[in-house]
Amino acid sequence: MTQTAERLLSYRDAINEALRQEMERNPDIVLLGEDIAGAAGRRDQGFVDAWGGPFRTTQNLIQQFGEDRVRDTPISEAAFIGAAIGAAAAGMRTVAELMYMDFVGVCFDQLLNNAAKMRYMYGGNVQLPFTMLTRIGAGVGSAAQHSESLYALMAHIPGLKGVVPSDAYTAKGLLTAAMRSNDPVIVFEHKLLYGLQSHVPEEPYELEIGKARTVREGSDVTLVGISRMTQVCLEAADALAAEGIDAEVVDLLSVFPIDYDHIADSVRKTHRMVVVDEDTPTCSVAADIAATVGEEAFDYLDAPIMRVQAPHTPVPYARNLELAYIPDATRVANTVRQQLGA
Amino acid sequence: MEITQEALRKMFATMVTIRNFELRAFTEVGQRSLRGALHLSVGQEAVPTGVCAHLTDADYLASTHRGHGHCIAKGVDVRGMMAEILQRATGTNKGKGGSMHIADMTKGMLGANGVVGSSVPLAVGAAMAARQRGSDQVAVAFFGDGAINQGVVHESMNLAAIWKLPVIFVCENNQYAESTPVEYATPIPDLAERARGYNIPGVVVDGMDVFAVYDAAGAAIGRARAGLGPTLLECKTYRYYGHAAFDNPKNYRTTEEEDAWKARDVIAGFRERAVAEGLLDAAELDALEAEAAQLIEDSVRFADESPEPDLSELLTDVYLDTPTNALARTAHL
Numbered sequence: 001m002t003q004t005a006e007r008l009l010s011y012r013d014a015i016n017e018a019l020r021q022e023m024e025r026n027p028d029i030v031l032l033g034e035d036i037a038g039a040a041g042r043r044d045q046g047f048v049d050a051w052g053g054p055f056r057t058t059q060n061l062i063q064q065f066g067e068d069r070v071r072d073t074p075i076s077e078a079a080f081i082g083a084a085i086g087a088a089a090a091g092m093r094t095v096a097e098l099m100y101m102d103f104v105g106v107c108f109d110q111l112l113n114n115a116a117k118m119r120y121m122y123g124g125n126v127q128l129p130f131t132m133l134t135r136i137g138a139g140v141g142s143a144a145q146h147s148e149s150l151y152a153l154m155a156h157i158p159g160l161k162g163v164v165p166s167d168a169y170t171a172k173g174l175l176t177a178a179m180r181s182n183d184p185v186i187v188f189e190h191k192l193l194y195g196l197q198s199h200v201p202e203e204p205y206e207l208e209i210g211k212a213r214t215v216r217e218g219s220d221v222t223l224v225g226i227s228r229m230t231q232v233c234l235e236a237a238d239a240l241a242a243e244g245i246d247a248e249v250v251d252l253l254s255v256f257p258i259d260y261d262h263i264a265d266s267v268r269k270t271h272r273m274v275v276v277d278e279d280t281p282t283c284s285v286a287a288d289i290a291a292t293v294g295e296e297a298f299d300y301l302d303a304p305i306m307r308v309q310a311p312h313t314p315v316p317y318a319r320n321l322e323l324a325y326i327p328d329a330t331r332v333a334n335t336v337r338q339q340l341g342a
Numbered sequence: 343m344e345i346t347q348e349a350l351r352k353m354f355a356t357m358v359t360i361r362n363f364e365l366r367a368f369t370e371v372g373q374r375s376l377r378g379a380l381h382l383s384v385g386q387e388a389v390p391t392g393v394c395a396h397l398t399d400a401d402y403l404a405s406t407h408r409g410h411g412h413c414i415a416k417g418v419d420v421r422g423m424m425a426e427i428l429q430r431a432t433g434t435n436k437g438k439g440g441s442m443h444i445a446d447m448t449k450g451m452l453g454a455n456g457v458v459g460s461s462v463p464l465a466v467g468a469a470m471a472a473r474q475r476g477s478d479q480v481a482v483a484f485f486g487d488g489a490i491n492q493g494v495v496h497e498s499m500n501l502a503a504i505w506k507l508p509v510i511f512v513c514e515n516n517q518y519a520e521s522t523p524v525e526y527a528t529p530i531p532d533l534a535e536r537a538r539g540y541n542i543p544g545v546v547v548d549g550m551d552v553f554a555v556y557d558a559a560g561a562a563i564g565r566a567r568a569g570l571g572p573t574l575l576e577c578k579t580y581r582y583y584g585h586a587a588f589d590n591p592k593n594y595r596t597t598e599e600e601d602a603w604k605a606r607d608v609i610a611g612f613r614e615r616a617v618a619e620g621l622l623d624a625a626e627l628d629a630l631e632a633e634a635a636q637l638i639e640d641s642v643r644f645a646d647e648s649p650e651p652d653l654s655e656l657l658t659d660v661y662l663d664t665p666t667n668a669l670a671r672t673a674h675l
Binding site for chain 1: 402433435437438446452453471472474493494498500504660664668
């Protein structure tokens with residue numbers, strides 16, 4: 001048992017394992033997406049699982065679950081994501097993959113007007129066990145249409161939930177929770193985290209959607225990280241520790257519901273907060289956290305709440321520009337020093 | 343296709359119920375000065391009636407903003423529908439959806455939908471679920487001549503075709519998308535031709551003749567149940583009123599055109615044929631009409647006797663399990 005608890009698994013393999021275990025447990029789950037297996041329909045020529053998903057997160061699933069449960073789709077996001085929503089309303093449990101978050105424009109209506117609103121519009125007269133997997137994050141040189149972190153766009157819409165796992169452990173637990181939920185949940189995978197390993201229990205487990213976690217205790221400042229930015233916050237906290245600044249790091253994990261209480265409790269202890277968000281700043285999750293904590297914990301604050309975010313620009317291609325775009329530990333540590341007047 | 347006496351009676355009752363319901367809802371909404379769109383399908387009753395005559399509660403239906411007829415033909419409770427439109431807690435959607443979103447999962451009614459073409463992939467998904475379960479359920483996607491130019495409708499037909507899903511795409515071509523004539527918006531005379539691009543049957547149907555709709559839908563639904571895949575039916579029909587309550591169709595079409603379509607009225611036409619061919623007698627038809635009128639009367643009384651939604655309903659049904667304090671933290675209600 002000790003051995004399994006300490007097993008190291010990558011973020012990619014944790015996602016794959018969560019899908020496999022939950023599909024084993026629940027025969028109603030169907031997975032849909034573009035090239036999630038690959039070479040669709042060519043089993044008779046010996047081609048199976050040619051692709052395994054663009055980032056190999058769905059590899060080996062079609063061999064185990066077959067073509068009816070691992071459905072490669074044409075490039076028709078509006079239709080297959082809409083169909084996944086319709087199938088969920090009709091009693092199935094569906095997981096649809098939108099290859100990149102930036103592609104949401106072609107299927108936005110299905111998420112905005114159907115997935116998010118059906119339960120409310122119908123007076124509670126429908127269940128929607130629908131999960132959407134998608135990818136966010138700059139850093140791979142894919143430029144403006146394959147790199148954005150637009151989870152705020154989804155968090156803004158009542159009726160959707162969103163989770164932003166920051167490592168392999170949270171990826172497995174949150175994806176499992178998403179697949180067991182009877183509400184639509186969007187799982188935002190960060191492309192730069194796929195290779196990151198962490199301890200992941202072999203048995204299935206759920207992490208509660210809407211709950212943040214503290215990943216480092218500290219007393220001088222609260223750093224709130226979202227998705228990969230939690231790793232950046234930990235790196236910044238190490239650098240600050242060398243200067244005698246004791247940072248607490250809160251890993252947000254859900255962009256809706258946002259765990260304001262957990263963050264505010266931390267701020268009441270540290271009296272300072274910096275929110276680190278790879279998404280663009282206007283109307284962002286970081287802005288929302290800053291406003292709400294400012295309203296609810298104002299008396300405890302010793303300094304203005306600050307944010308470290310991407311600039312309000314599309315994601316650039318050239319490496320030097322892209323690195324300047326993504327918030328890093330240096331920017332976070334500098335912001336904390338500025339906040340402390342150090 | 344042979345039709346039983348019972349089926350004939352039911353189809354007539356459905357058509358007159360739809361018409362009475364819509365005209366009465368229009369009057370009630372107007373008299374009460376309620377806000378809210380109401381899209382009437384008066385004139386088009388034969389289409390949902392002829393199609394749904396072949397369906398059971400287990401089959402699925404995805405509807406449009408002009409969906410009262412689809413709901414009634416699929417068996418949704420008329421009292422709940424009237425209460426919904428008149429903004430009552432006892433409405434099909436607890437008063438939270440209104441005319442454009444009436445849904446009832448117990449009847450396979452996946453919902454009316456306010457975005458043109460948006461509901462079509464929902465039917466595809468429901469059909470996929472049916473196939474996955476190994477059942478012979480089918481899903482019908484109703485949409486209009488406006489939706490035939492929406493990308494999602496084409497993506498949906500393609501998806502249903504490659505997966506041979508039991509979907510019946512029913513295009514209700516009522517000649518107008520709001521005020522835009524179909525011949526302006528589409529470069530082909532028959533919208534059913536679009537089926538060719540998906541290698542599925544495309545059938546032009548006289549939507550003013552419930553017998554023709556019944557026959558064409560029966561064939562398409564039979565194909566779907568047998569696992570032979572989807573069909574596109576284009577039912578040519580006509581809406582007698584404007585797009586919604588506020589517009590005057592006289593601004594975009596001639597009286598001659600309206601009169602020509604109304605001369606082929608689906609209810610009058612049914613009555614004439616049923617009596618002439620000795621299928622049903624006039625007294626029987628009168629009785630069915632009286633019954634429908636009584637049902638509508640009851641539905642208005644039911645709505646009147648029902649309370650408005652409780653204010654707490656503002657925050658319910660957004661999620662299944664999320665506490666309301668997560669929804670209204672800064673609302674200062």
